[in-house]
Amino acid sequence: MEPVDALRRIAFLLERSRASTYRVEAYRSAAKAILPLGEDEVRRRVTDRTLRDIPGIGPSTSTVIEQAVAGQVPDKLAELETESAGPLAEGGEELRAALRGDLHSHSDWSDGGSPIEEMVATAMELGHEYLALTDHSPRLTVANGLTAERLRRQLGVVDAINTHTGDAFTLLKAIEVDILDDGTLDQEPGLLGELDVRVASVHSKLAMGSTAMTRRMLTAVGDPLTNVLGHCTGRMVMPRAGDRAGDRSGRRGGGRTRAQSTFDARAVFEACAESGTAVEINSRPERQDPPEDLMALALELGCLFALSTDAHAPGQLDFLAYGCARAEKVGVPPGLIVNTWPLEDLLEWAAPGG
Ligand SMILES: [Zn+2]
Numbered sequence: 001m002e003p004v005d006a007l008r009r010i011a012f013l014l015e016r017s018r019a020s021t022y023r024v025e026a027y028r029s030a031a032k033a034i035l036p037l038g039e040d041e042v043r044r045r046v047t048d049r050t051l052r053d054i055p056g057i058g059p060s061t062s063t064v065i066e067q068a069v070a071g072q073v074p075d076k077l078a079e080l081e082t083e084s085a086g087p088l089a090e091g092g093e094e095l096r097a098a099l100r101g102d103l104h105s106h107s108d109w110s111d112g113g114s115p116i117e118e119m120v121a122t123a124m125e126l127g128h129e130y131l132a133l134t135d136h137s138p139r140l141t142v143a144n145g146l147t148a149e150r151l152r153r154q155l156g157v158v159d160a161i162n163t164h165t166g167d168a169f170t171l172l173k174a175i176e177v178d179i180l181d182d183g184t185l186d187q188e189p190g191l192l193g194e195l196d197v198r199v200a201s202v203h204s205k206l207a208m209g210s211t212a213m214t215r216r217m218l219t220a221v222g223d224p225l226t227n228v229l230g231h232c233t234g235r236m237v238m239p240r241a242g243d244r245a246g247d248r249s250g251r252r253g254g255g256r257t258r259a260q261s262t263f264d265a266r267a268v269f270e271a272c273a274e275s276g277t278a279v280e281i282n283s284r285p286e287r288q289d290p291p292e293d294l295m296a297l298a299l300e301l302g303c304l305f306a307l308s309t310d311a312h313a314p315g316q317l318d319f320l321a322y323g324c325a326r327a328e329k330v331g332v333p334p335g336l337i338v339n340t341w342p343l344e345d346l347l348e349w350a351a352p353g354g
């Protein structure tokens, strides 16, 4: 195993088990530091014992590199593979196998912890055919939301990546757009229209009264640009992983649980069913949103679903297993989950007016 692959695999396993940012960062930085050096140079530095002169390489990461160069499975990796490499959840395996991609992920352009390329590499390693890059919108300044200008620039990066990955994989142009207080979407409509997929979520004033929140959500769901209603209740059932895992999302008011927003779920899901908007099944362990009773109600009312990770670090792309276990428990058929669909069908459904 190449040293870079060993370091990346360790980071991945730590992230999916929600280890501390600090622990994960060391492995990600070390992989980044030796990537441009090339195999011979890394080997030479191991022999000369000068690995640790490279900024970003510390005691534990240099051991991993030395052991990988010596043709061994690094101890740290062997330990993690034994301890934590198994499936994250029990149940939902068939559904997991049916998923072709993920419609909710963040990069370091907003509050994710890793570059877009790293998210893509990991998504491809997980066997995804597509991944929607859904960085935040302008008003979510605490999450470094993208202005129209930055989003336009990001679309160019997405194009370049897709040229590279070819037919094997597609990075979808997307956004997690804030649902503003009046239900409108926090980005220029024209620019939103250029994207492949739009996830709309409430991130502010989560405790507003039920009538106002219902009106707000109905306006967003009724917008022809909205494809997916993200984490609809906003609840946090445990402290955010960001406080402990390789992402930056937990820095905003993290560490606390949060009650779900109150709204007329029947009215909102009826509107979703009517407009073909998918209700997101958010797989993050701290969100588990919607709760099972609401997921069952959405199913009863004929909604489509998007089963997504909301990953803020590459390892979190594996959180799909949690969402699959919950969806199976409620009995959501795979065919109603839009990210089990082939890319072509997904794009047709998501196209404004599609
Ligand atoms: Zn969100």
Ligand SMILES: [Zn+2]
Binding pocket: 104, 105, 106, 176, 310
């Ligand atoms: Zn998100």
